[in-house]
Amino acid sequence: MSADHDDAIDSHPPLDDTGLARLDELLAPEQLGEEAPDVISAHGFLVALAVAPQSPPQTQWLAELFETAPAFAELAARDEVITLMETLTRQAGDILERGEWLELPFDTDLDDDGEMAAAIEDWCAGFMQAVFLDETTWFAQDESHVAALLLPFMALSGLFEEEPEMAEMVADEAQFSALATQLPELTLDLYLHFRVPPEAPKRGPGKSGGKHEGKSRSGARKGSARQRGGKR
Numbered sequence: 001m002s003a004d005h006d007d008a009i010d011s012h013p014p015l016d017d018t019g020l021a022r023l024d025e026l027l028a029p030e031q032l033g034e035e036a037p038d039v040i041s042a043h044g045f046l047v048a049l050a051v052a053p054q055s056p057p058q059t060q061w062l063a064e065l066f067e068t069a070p071a072f073a074e075l076a077a078r079d080e081v082i083t084l085m086e087t088l089t090r091q092a093g094d095i096l097e098r099g100e101w102l103e104l105p106f107d108t109d110l111d112d113d114g115e116m117a118a119a120i121e122d123w124c125a126g127f128m129q130a131v132f133l134d135e136t137t138w139f140a141q142d143e144s145h146v147a148a149l150l151l152p153f154m155a156l157s158g159l160f161e162e163e164p165e166m167a168e169m170v171a172d173e174a175q176f177s178a179l180a181t182q183l184p185e186l187t188l189d190l191y192l193h194f195r196v197p198p199e200a201p202k203r204g205p206g207k208s209g210g211k212h213e214g215k216s217r218s219g220a221r222k223g224s225a226r227q228r229g230g231k232r
Contacts, residue, residue, distance in 0.1 A: 014092035044126030050092035101184035124157035
């Protein structure tokens with residue numbers, strides 16, 4: 001991606017630092033046990049819910065995210081967790097709706113102790129977990145294109161490390177980091193894919209395209225999906 005392209009796209013966090021820190025605190029193993037998702041994987045999962053072409057019911061995604069029913073000490077803590085998660089998902093959708101990038105909760109410059117690489121893996125694994133929740137819907141529209149957009153998420157997640165193609169994509173730190181830098185753009189591309197009409201076929205000379213001719217996805221980064229003719 002060129003510097004000019006980077007400058008053209010604004011980036012925003014779907015949950016501010018205070019909210020993310022509070023969610024991290026509420027999801028801590030000492031609070032909910034080792035089976036509870038960490039805040040990074042939960043972030044990836046919730047962003048994928050915002051991207052998804054169809055939102056699953058709350059009961060369904062909560063059951064998937066928390067593989068075992070979390071033992072909240074207080075009902076208020078449970079309500080706060082759900083509120084923070086729904087806020088993150090809603091605000092992620094709002095950012096993508098404006099054609100902007102999401103600021104993700106990690107740095108793509110890898111550190112020596114491997115913590116940043118582990119965070120990227122966890123985020124992508126959480127994202128893919130939400131995809132698996134409703135694969136049929138995700139791949140219903142141009143399966144090969146969606147698969148291509150999801151390939152970096154899959155490779156970085158570590159869930160497919162036994163597959164040679166995936167392992168080769170992240171064979172060294174430079175490749176791993178390069179793929180990770182693409183995640184905000186790919187996330188927006190997936191969102192647009194599900195909401196912006198495909199480009200209409202080019203018409204021959206002398207034929208009018210008509211006022212309802214669809215807009216191309218490649219030119220749909222600026223403005224809201226509604227302005228672009230998409231639906232949420």
